[in-house]
Amino acid sequence: MKKEILSGNEAIARGAFEAGVKVASAYPGTPSTEILENIIRYPDINSSWAPNEKVALEVAIGASFGGGRAIACMKHVGVNVAADPLFTLSYTGVGGGLLLVVADDPEMHSSQNEQDSRNYARFAKVPMLEPADSSECKEFTRLAFDLSEQFDTPVMLRSCTRISHGKSIVELAEPVSGLSEPKLVKNPAKLVMLPGNARVRHPLVEERVVKLGEHGDSWEINRVEYRSNEIGIIAAGVTYQYVREALPEASTLKLGMVYPLPKERIRDFAGKVKTVYVVEELDPFIEDQVKAMGISVIGKEIIPMCGELSPWRIRKAFADAGIINIPEYQAIQTEPIPSRPPNMCPGCPHRGLFYMLNRLNAYVTGDIGCYTLGFMPPLNAMDTCVCMGASISNASGIVRVLSPEERHRVVAVIGDSTFLHTGINSLMEMAWNQSPATVVILDNRITAMTGRQENPASGFTLSGEPAPEVNIPDLCRALGIRNLKVIDPYDLEATFNTLKEEMDRDEPSVIVTNRPCCLIKGDDRFQAGEVLYVDQDACTGCRACLRIGCPAIEWQPAPDGKKGKAYIDPLLCTGCTVCQQLCKFDAIRGGK
């Protein structure tokens, strides 16, 4: 069979194809985004973005109720949004097999927290598989659908950054055949979760967990590998790979299903080695359950609770506990150097707006997207950021405790995709209860942060087909917003004046910006303008243009103690003219 190097996300997509999945739905979120972006390569699967994770899961549930196999994909915090349907889906069970893929982000490479999704499996009482490389991503995805149908349960598959964005070799296989055709089957006692019906379902859920655990005892995806009998380690997922590398002599119980646990297999393993350790990233999820079985294991006493593990961290933890010896290791010492944090792109339409929010001394309740970078110096214009959609409701709440003077400083900022994700409810609340805050919707026509996915207001579907666009200003008006303005964020003066006017107002108001993300390709609309340059004779070295933090503008110090000058890199400049408007000496030339 054909071999390819695939990322975990590509392999999950391939697994969905091989498993005969009919419907795929997702909301983007690092590190899960590329699963759906790869599923679209298989035309037999009906795949689409949903406006948020709850909707994505519910679309998958619908397809499953209709008898088709369905997959929903999201990042870890997405499950918080999708938790409501998940917990009751556990009671109804499935029609066609249903898989919820969740990608965790230990170390928070691109996330606001590092919650451990395994807790959701236990909380919702559904099985969870955890692959340890791309080959297992594909294999486990296939197995998940059989498990789902065999036990009448949704199944979760947990990935993490290192699995989703890691690549390894995968052997491709043919898709399954002989799945039954989807059709409507009435079964209200199972699918209408009124108290009377749900009371009947709950005991079945408890029974299912027990049966799944027993199934795990003999299932080959939970694998024992005996080596030395001194150290026995229970591990799963990428952590298993780290363990193999850090402690190659240790015996291992590699769990492919991390919930429910295969209790007999664990007991048996524990009886055959001198000391059992659980090595797991983040929470003591396996450890606590094994301890509750009355088996003595060592886990978080020595293994860090926060951040990613690595072969090195594991080796160090075992050495610090005196269990193994490692050679003295002295890392190479380098001198301190300037850091390189991410920055908004040159010409980003968010930049000028944050500059003005800073100038107006606004208190900015923020949200999640590229614009969260408005927090960074020199813009320094974001004061809170909790979760998607929270900016508006946080603003609505904060103005209720402030004095009238301070109230006027509160501005919520939210991106178009985030507004459509969970901001609409918040704005409804704000309009309904007349909270006098100002909301800026940064409509850059795309879901930029996660790599430019279409959204319900961008005019296209996942597959690039034209689609009806949500009209954001009309939507706001429909929610009860009476003060609404659309501005060009490249026009600094208009941006300043509009912000000022709306912040002073004692009523809720919304400002929508109308410039697209400059990385959207293939449409003239999205070209900002002509490249600018600094007239070196006119530049006085006042540094005003540097205050927007554009990567295209460089400070060139003068060698002899004289004032330096600004320089614009013509390869980076997009001609947005924001810096030009800041120069009081007309030293920035070109453009319109």
Next chain:
Amino acid sequence: MSDKVTNILLVGVGGQGILLASEILAEAFMLAGFDVKKSEIHGMSQRGGSVVSHVRFGATVCSPVVPEGEGDILFGFELLETYRYLPLLRSGAKVVANDFRIYPPAVLLGQQAYPDGLAEKIRNLMPDLLLVDGLKFAIEAGNPRAANTVLLGAVSGKLDIEESVWLNAIEKMVPRKALDVNLKAFRIGRSL
């Protein structure tokens, strides 16, 4: 084939094309019959932030991440980033670095200076340094955007894999219309 896993780190600035380069490396190792794993971070780090990609190959590779202090080869796309990640290497590792500077925000703002003499600083810690003017050779090959491929060619010179395997990997991963320039850029790099 020995059991030893070879650890390669590719470092630079988001947007420099590190992903594609690491993809070509991985492909070449697979074609050469090795087990391969690679890992990198997408997302936040791509907005001009510092980026590191790990590629490992050998008879069997477990972890997709290179253990701290065990990097064998550092493939640097930018000087400051090359210097930043030296602590991930074992002593005596090989470094192939692009002689190229991209200023980080604090330098653009004139708040900090871009360190002087980085190449010397790198060489003091890692004497096996090959400094390559990627841009110059890319222009020679016909397109300034082929700088990464020049570097890739230079890195290939440090690895015991036949040229034909590399060329196959490039053919598979690079778009048709850019292929000739990239093959030429690769050969220039490999001859350095």
